[in-house]
Amino acid sequence: MEEIIQTREISVGVVGLGLMGSSIVAALLLAGHPVKAIAPLPTELADAPDRILSQIRHADEADLLAQAPDAYIAQLTVSADYGVLADCRLVLECVTEKIAIKQIVYQKIAAVVSSETVIASNTSAIPISMLQQLVPNPERFLGIHWAEPAYMTRFMEITCGTQTSLERANWAFELAHYWQKEPTLLRKDIRGFVTNRLMYAIYREGLHLVEKGDATLEDVDKAFRYDAGSWITMMGIFRRMDYTGLQDYPEIFRRIFPLLSNSDEVPDLMQQLVDRQLRGTQSAQGLYDYTEEEAKEWDKAFAVFNKDIYQLAARYPFRTDQRIG
């Protein structure tokens, strides 16, 4: 007979402690879980504890903590040994987007956990139904897609593969609410997920305008930052349509859809930057150019902004689950 335990007592495993993995560990600790964090890379093993601590302090500055930071850290185990995952009911995989590497990771996880343990990937690029085939007992596998920083964003996309048990998906959906997320549950395995599809539709059009010389990077960023940026945190795109009265849209669709880029190609502009190994603010060169100080300033400013926008969004908790039947 299974012992009844509190949700916060559920041990959760995280495999892969890069930027995103560490941030997910912080989110799970803040939710009260004991967290077993596996660092497959030696650099991650060395860096992760400090990074996780500084993330918890960041959350503390935003008044998100009920206890002192140490109380959360006490629940953390960091190890290179998959054996510590043994008692986890959920293990989140956050390693690089390479299928061969993920396959090895899934085998190592499955070798130590119960066949009931839910295994989830944070992938935003590879179909869940494909990854699922690499996991023993595939019905317990699904996608749980977080936004960075995981401990201070409400976004969460839960995606079923074709073999995922709906019961497990619902369990994860409930758990996401316990984590104070605003999850979406996609019962079908949509290639590209929802948020990526929307974002890449913008990226395609924005890069198209820049490559044609119709607008500069700055124009596109300004337009989006000061237009969509003035309402999207509260509304989403369809609520905005309702708010603006709906009637004008079909006429504008008719005029604008035929003008939009339908390209399948990777824009040269992007390919060249990536070929040159530029990493944006992380290397102080990318689409924009930065001094070392400017690059750091952006990173710091975003940490502060994130706290601000998280708190602002919390004041507008409107439910979006009412619609015409």
Place this chain on the structure above:
Amino acid sequence: MEEIIQTREISVGVVGLGLMGSSIVAALLLAGHPVKAIAPLPTELADAPDRILSQIRHADEADLLAQAPDAYIAQLTVSADYGVLADCRLVLECVTEKIAIKQIVYQKIAAVVSSETVIASNTSAIPISMLQQLVPNPERFLGIHWAEPAYMTRFMEITCGTQTSLERANWAFELAHYWQKEPTLLRKDIRGFVTNRLMYAIYREGLHLVEKGDATLEDVDKAFRYDAGSWITMMGIFRRMDYTGLQDYPEIFRRIFPLLSNSDEVPDLMQQLVDRQLRGTQSAQGLYDYTEEEAKEWDKAFAVFNKDIYQLAARYPFRTDQRIG
């Protein structure tokens, strides 16, 4: 010899006092201009003064006023008579998106103002180069596209038509900075403008996912609200790419671009709502369903949110005008 006057002493005309026109009048009054507001419709003549006053009070609540509301209102003339525009150096047209109506309006404006007076349209749907042909002395005609509410958003898109004098466009660009906007100046007449192109790329993809049954309206709104909504007010889309390190994008472009909707068609879902004359929160029925109270609640909440996000955005004034040459 022309008298030298202060920028704030420039009289500005606004023709069309619907929701957007009234809001633009409020923005111009707050900038200190004498404003000549023309109400072509009797209902607008009756409703506009109260609406403008309540918008100025709204701005007052957000601490945007240097003087008492009455001091701004004292600078306002509302009339059905185009003759009051005579001394304006700039006239903004904000009437309905019908070319035949705009043509009549331009003739009435041109009949009373100097041939030097800049005439601008707030259109977001009709090419500036086309409208320009309807205006005597077309070199003084351009697009000035505002975001709602005009007195509390920083977005502004200034668009040249093929015949627009660059000198006039630069004058408008300077003036926009005086209005505390973050304007973009598009020297080419891009059909669909920048912000519309980006937004309609999202609308196309979002409606496509909903019509295919891959996601619900709520899923799309949640994903966008809690993902993009957690950074876009600060970053814009290209700055975000730099911030996230650039390297993964080409691979994801390659996977996702071929999946995106390339449709030219107006989605049935939208056409049906519009055929049924639904107007979203304005009629308490649209993509979502509302009770009368809920619809009002959204309107009220957005007025408050707008103040919050305007103030938040003001704390992150990073310039976006640095880039690789």
